[in-house]
Amino acid sequence: MSETILKINNLSVYYGRLEAVHDVSFDVKKGEIFALIGSNGAGKTSTLSAIVGLVPYRGTIELFGEKIDRLKAYQRITRGLSLVPESSAAIFSRFTVLENLLIGSYINRDSKKDMLERVFSLFPILKERANQMADKLSGGERKMLLIGRALMSNPKLLLLDEVSLGLSPVITEKIYEACAEINKQGVTILLVEQSIWKALEKAERACIMESGKIVKIGTTSELRDEELIRKAYLGL
Amino acid sequence: MGYEEVLIILLTELAEALLYGCLLGGAYAVIGIGMSLILGVMDVMNIAHGEFILLGSYLAYSLLTTFGIDPLLSLVILAPTFFVLGFLLQRFGLSKPLKYSVDIFVMATLAISTILENLYLLIWSPLQKALVTNYMLWSLKLGEFSVAFVFVLDFFISIAVLVFLREFLRKTYLGMAIRASSEDWRMAQLMGINTDNVRALTFGLGLLTAGIAGVLIGLTYPFSPSIGKAYLVIAFGVVVLGGLGSMLGTFVGGVILGLVQVLTAVFFDPAWQLFASYLVIFVLLALRPKGVLGR
Amino acid sequence: MRITKQPLKGKNLVILSPLIVVIIVLFLIPWLGLGEYLITFLILYFIFLTMTEMWNFLAGYCGFFSLGQGAFVGLAGYMLGVLTDFGWSPYIAILISGVIATIFAAVVSKPLFRIKGVYFAVGTLALTEMVRIFFTSWRPSWASPVTWGGAGIPIKATAYISRVEVYYLALILALLSIFSLKIVLNSKLGLNVMAICDDESTALSCGIPTYRYKLYAFILYAFFVGLAGATFYLYQGYIEPTGGFGVSWTLIPLMATIIGGLRSIDGPIAGALIVTILYLQLVRYLGLSLILQGIIVLIFVFVAPKGLKSIFEIIRKHFYLRSSRLLT
Numbered sequence: 046m047s048e049t050i051l052k053i054n055n056l057s058v059y060y061g062r063l064e065a066v067h068d069v070s071f072d073v074k075k076g077e078i079f080a081l082i083g084s085n086g087a088g089k090t091s092t093l094s095a096i097v098g099l100v101p102y103r104g105t106i107e108l109f110g111e112k113i114d115r116l117k118a119y120q121r122i123t124r125g126l127s128l129v130p131e132s133s134a135a136i137f138s139r140f141t142v143l144e145n146l147l148i149g150s151y152i153n154r155d156s157k158k159d160m161l162e163r164v165f166s167l168f169p170i171l172k173e174r175a176n177q178m179a180d181k182l183s184g185g186e187r188k189m190l191l192i193g194r195a196l197m198s199n200p201k202l203l204l205l206d207e208v209s210l211g212l213s214p215v216i217t218e219k220i221y222e223a224c225a226e227i228n229k230q231g232v233t234i235l236l237v238e239q240s241i242w243k244a245l246e247k248a249e250r251a252c253i254m255e256s257g258k259i260v261k262i263g264t265t266s267e268l269r270d271e272e273l274i275r276k277a278y279l280g281l
Numbered sequence: 282m283g284y285e286e287v288l289i290i291l292l293t294e295l296a297e298a299l300l301y302g303c304l305l306g307g308a309y310a311v312i313g314i315g316m317s318l319i320l321g322v323m324d325v326m327n328i329a330h331g332e333f334i335l336l337g338s339y340l341a342y343s344l345l346t347t348f349g350i351d352p353l354l355s356l357v358i359l360a361p362t363f364f365v366l367g368f369l370l371q372r373f374g375l376s377k378p379l380k381y382s383v384d385i386f387v388m389a390t391l392a393i394s395t396i397l398e399n400l401y402l403l404i405w406s407p408l409q410k411a412l413v414t415n416y417m418l419w420s421l422k423l424g425e426f427s428v429a430f431v432f433v434l435d436f437f438i439s440i441a442v443l444v445f446l447r448e449f450l451r452k453t454y455l456g457m458a459i460r461a462s463s464e465d466w467r468m469a470q471l472m473g474i475n476t477d478n479v480r481a482l483t484f485g486l487g488l489l490t491a492g493i494a495g496v497l498i499g500l501t502y503p504f505s506p507s508i509g510k511a512y513l514v515i516a517f518g519v520v521v522l523g524g525l526g527s528m529l530g531t532f533v534g535g536v537i538l539g540l541v542q543v544l545t546a547v548f549f550d551p552a553w554q555l556f557a558s559y560l561v562i563f564v565l566l567a568l569r570p571k572g573v574l575g576r
Numbered sequence: 577m578r579i580t581k582q583p584l585k586g587k588n589l590v591i592l593s594p595l596i597v598v599i600i601v602l603f604l605i606p607w608l609g610l611g612e613y614l615i616t617f618l619i620l621y622f623i624f625l626t627m628t629e630m631w632n633f634l635a636g637y638c639g640f641f642s643l644g645q646g647a648f649v650g651l652a653g654y655m656l657g658v659l660t661d662f663g664w665s666p667y668i669a670i671l672i673s674g675v676i677a678t679i680f681a682a683v684v685s686k687p688l689f690r691i692k693g694v695y696f697a698v699g700t701l702a703l704t705e706m707v708r709i710f711f712t713s714w715r716p717s718w719a720s721p722v723t724w725g726g727a728g729i730p731i732k733a734t735a736y737i738s739r740v741e742v743y744y745l746a747l748i749l750a751l752l753s754i755f756s757l758k759i760v761l762n763s764k765l766g767l768n769v770m771a772i773c774d775d776e777s778t779a780l781s782c783g784i785p786t787y788r789y790k791l792y793a794f795i796l797y798a799f800f801v802g803l804a805g806a807t808f809y810l811y812q813g814y815i816e817p818t819g820g821f822g823v824s825w826t827l828i829p830l831m832a833t834i835i836g837g838l839r840s841i842d843g844p845i846a847g848a849l850i851v852t853i854l855y856l857q858l859v860r861y862l863g864l865s866l867i868l869q870g871i872i873v874l875i876f877v878f879v880a881p882k883g884l885k886s887i888f889e890i891i892r893k894h895f896y897l898r899s900s901r902l903l904t
Contacts, residue, residue, distance in 0.1 A: 099467055122473035135468050137461055139526070148457050152473035198473060326694045328643070328701075378877050384641050384838075387697055388830060389877045391643065395823060396870035403864070507818070514702040521695075552713040559706040566699065567687035 047074040050202060050233055051096070056104035058091045058257075065091040066102070067257040073202070073250075078224070078234045080248035080265075082241050088257035089237040090131060093204050096235075097121060097128045108202070123152050127200035131207040131237075133187035136194075138180035142171055145179050145190055149197030156199065163230075164193035167223045185216035192220070196227065203227065205236040209243060221247055245269055294547060297426055302543035304432035306536030307439030308501065311494040312512055313519025314443060314531050315487035321463040321525045322483040325379065325386050329394035331512030332401075333488055337363065337495020338504045339401060342410050352412045352496050353434075359492050367488030372481035379480070394509065401506035411503040412496070435497045439535075442493060446486070447528045459483055463526070511555055518562040537561070602747055606740045615743050619811055621852040622746035624828055626753040626804040628836070628844035628851075631829035633757055634797045636839030637766070638790070639773035641693075643826050644700025647707045648677040648798050649805030650820030653731075654711060656806040657815055660733035669733065670745070670806040677802025678795050685791050708821035728816025731809050742811050749807060753800045757841055760796065769793045827869055828855070834876045 051073040058066040066088040073079045081089045095102040098118035106113055108124050116124070137145050146164060150157040165172040168189040174182065182190060188208065195203060205224065209217040224247070228234050238244040244251055245265045252262035261268060316330050327333070340359055341352040350358075371379075378385045419430035450456035461469040462479045470476055498504065498512075515538060523534025538558050545557035606615060627645065634640045652673035659669035684703055691699050715724045723729045760766045768789045772779045780786055805825075809815045828851055829844075836847025854872070858865030 097471065099470070118467075118470040119473050119475050122471060128471050130468070130471075135465070137464050137468065139460065139464055140457070144457065148454075148461050148472050148474075151454060151458065154454060194472075320694075324694070326698050328698070383694055384635070385877055387641060387643075387694060388834060389874060391823075391826070391830065392870040392873035392877065394870075395827060396867050396874075398823075399864070399866045399870070403867075510701065510705050510823075513698065514705050517695075517698045517702055521691075550713075553709070556706060556709045556713065559702055559709070562702060563684070563687050563699075563706070566690055 047076060049073065050075045050109055051235065052105075052107040053092075053096070054105045054107070056092065056095055056102055056106065058088070058095050058100055058102045060091075060100075065257055066095065068104075069254070069257070069259050070104075071252050071259065071262055073233060073235050075233055076228070076231065077250060078228055078236065078248045080244035080251035081235065081237045081254060082239075082244045082251055083254035084239060086256070087254040089254055090206055091257075092254075093128060093206055093235075093237060096204060097126060122198060122200075125199075125201035126204070127195040127198055127202070128204040129188075129191045129195045129206060129208070131210060133184055133191065133211075136179045136182070136187050136190055138178070140179055141176050142179050142182070142190060143175040145194050146171070146197055149194035150199075152198055157197065160197045160199060164196055167196075167226060168193055185212050185220070188212065188216075188220060189223070192223065192227075196232075200232060202233045202235065205234060207237055207239060209238070209240065217243075293426070297428075298543050298547040299540065300423075300426065300428060301432055302540030303536050304428070304436040304539070305501070305543060306532070306539030307436035308494065308497045308535070309515055309519055309538050310523075310532045310535030311439045311442050311490055311497060313516045313523065313535055314446065314528075315490035315494070316516040317520050317523070317525055317531050318446075318459075318483050318490075319487040320520060322459055323379065323480050325383050326390075326517070327484075327487065328387060328390040328513065329397060329509075330487070330491060330516050331509035331514075332394045332397035333363070333491040334495040334498065334512045335401060335504060335506065335509045336397065337492035338412065338499035339405055339410070339495075340492075341412055341496045341499055342405070345412060345414075351414060352500055356493060356496055359496065360489055363492035364485040364489040366485075368481045368485035370488070371484035372477065375484070376477060376480065394513075398506050398509055401509075405506070407505055407507070409503040409505045410499075412499040414500065417500065431500050435501055438493070438497060439532075442490060443528050443532060446490075455482065459486075514559060514562070518558060521562055521566055599751065603744075606743055612739070615739055617852060617856060619739070619743050619746045620808075620855065621848060622750035623804045623808050623811075624832065624852050624855070625750045625844060625848040626746075626800055627825070628829040628832040628848045629750075629753050629757055629841065630797045630800045630804075631826075632833045632836075632838065632840070632844050633760075634793065635833065637761065637773060638769050638793045640790075640794070641697040642700045642797070643697045643823075644702075644704040645801055645829060646821040646823065646825040647700070647704040648681065648801045649808070649825045650704075650711065650815065650817070651680055651707060652677045652802035652805040653809035653815040653820050654729065656733070656809055657729040657731045658716075660731060661729070666733035666737050666810055667745075670803060670810065673806040674799050674803040677805070678799045681794050681798030682791065685794050688794075689787060689790055704821050708817050711821070712817040726817060728814055728820070730814045731812070734810055734813035737810065739811075742807065745807050745810070749800070749803055753804075754841060756796070756800075760793075761841070765789060765792055824866070827866070827873070831869060831873055831876075834873060 049072045053072070054070050056066055056069045057064065069088070069092060071079075081092060083089050091100065094100040096106055098113070098116060098121045108121070108126060111124065113121055113124060137148065140148065146161060147157060150160050153160070170186055171189060171193055174186065179187070179190060192205070192208075208220055208224070212220070221243075224234060224236070236244070236248065238248075241253070245268060248265055250262075250264050251268055253260045253268070261271060263271075312334060316326060319325065319327055319330075337359060341355050344350040344355040344358070345352055375386060375389060378389045416430055416434075420427040421430055421433055448456075450460055458469065458472075458474045458479050459482065461472060462474060462476050462483075466476050469479070494512075518538050519531055519534040521534070522537050523530035523532070538561070541561050542554045542558050545551075546554040549557070602618075605618065627649075631642060631645060634642055652670075655673035655676045656666075656669050659672060660666055664672075688696060688699055688703070712726055761770075768779070768784050769792075771782075772784060772786050772789060809820075829848075831854075832844050832847030832851040834847070835850055836843030836845065854869065855865075858868060
């Protein structure tokens, strides 16, 4: 049985009086690809924000066996966590592509050369555009830059928020391929997806969220066989 | 006198004024850069900025009159002191108000500004002081003109400071951390950047430049406790004119203000020179609030 | 912070009656023979109260942090001096000074409103400095050689007007300012302005003409601050640039606001009281007094940024917890 590297216990996130996430619990095991599925407003992004420490929350989060609730966001990154945010505006637009990547290795500057090589082999286009200003990149290239930047800190757990949002199917495929490669390199991936098709295809385990609560959780094959899922989401 | 002679005299005066304006502009750029950094990273203005500049002038003055230390030399002591002061002040003092709200931070710095100004009144009296050194009276010959040495000094030290800062911000990891925090502090946190420390670092840099500016201006013009406000407005003007986040913009902003001030003093009336600068700031604000080269 | 419409119904009428008594008493004070000092104290108190209410209105409800109150105070003061110099009646002169301050506010609103937040704050400061330099350097053609410039000008009317008259002026001013604020905050203007303060772009998309409402709020502020300033200088008898346009005019309402609490109409009543006491106690030690004021502001910033009320809240919560533990 694979060890659990991320344990979410009774997580609740409130924005004022609005409850975005309610009493959510799940585990992510080492080396797997875990998907958080749900439509807009289901609470997926809020969950990620809580894990990474950008929003206050109730409940506990354990990373590699350590309770990280008291840690601030920049401290959690040093524990092997990294987030690829949903919006492509999250790149540093006044930096070049290379500078974006370099700042990603802020906490492990010594290995920046190795990390750069790794990112460039995954996304060769970034190497080509290394000295261009980041805001000149296309949507897909920006996503790649975001992923590359997140990889620069050599994370053991990578959080991906809606990788495929707003991208063409071809680019999306490319990115998912890169993710599979990253996973093979030993990085555990927690990805957030709106498209249940994609999620069930790419991930090993998943949980489905609706209105801030978990509706179903299990391996993707279990989920695919579920009556409810087949009817509601897959239209079968 | 014939028209030609009058014209030559006028042009010479104009050229001199332009020259002085540019040189002064360098010093003004240094006054403004501290505020620009703080504004860029922390999205606030330190109302006491002018008083900290004055602190530089006054401390250099005391070091000069008590120990005979040359002001430029005293920068060696003052610069790091100011940096540490700024870092500690932000890290352990102002971070709480800042987290609470921008308005409260402004209140706090306004209070600090008042306290400092009146401390200066008590300690150094309302009389004007100046950093008097022997090289104050030197003149350099540049072809037809002779220029006061201090102005040239101001200019080159300013350029050095601006270039140093630019390289620091561009090439070092800390500098990149500052730029990243200034653009998007959440993303910066996700890079593992301790944004509390970055804010403290930025504030330290802001005070550092204020101290340097204080010594430079103290060598150039006499100063008194009430001038702090004028420095604040000049810094503000530099930021408004030059925009945020651009060294070149800050420099241009400083030069514009310097030029307006000197031209007004020479061709109109020295009593109104600051007024003219302020007027320009406001007019430009009315037309283009984003600055000449700004974001 | 939420937008709250202050109710004007039954509950308030009950609160109003003791208030009416207080107001009647205030009007009678000069006849009660309680001494010159009390009158002076109250004059200052009412003036500071007016200024604080207005500053709080602008800062707390409208989100405009004005550091440049001095511009309007000094301008009104100088206007008063000039007008009374030419023989105008002080009452009319005060009114006109207020109007001049208002016009000035309207003119500078164009550039000022372009800048938000902290830029605005420093912008008002820059404005005040500008006006101060103007009045330090400019000498009108009719000026006698020892006046104007850095020396300032005397207010001739002060000699002809009794302290008691100034007292009533100040009292009426304070009452008017509170009264108008109460009306404005419940009116369309007030609600709109608060909406703009909370979120300008949303307000814009709701079709609110933001510039116009901001202008109205600013004009109201400038008018009352101008009146208050003119009244002060009528009391003092002379005005010079450093004091007239000084930072004190911002510090006083700021201190009163931070003590009394931002965004309330009652807060300034208490805050201004404390500030007036401090002002009178410390006026002898001018330099030290400002240092102390600064220190007080700092203490409040760190300990109770929401004002004295928050300290009371903390104390109350403390007692509540302790007493409820006693019950269980």
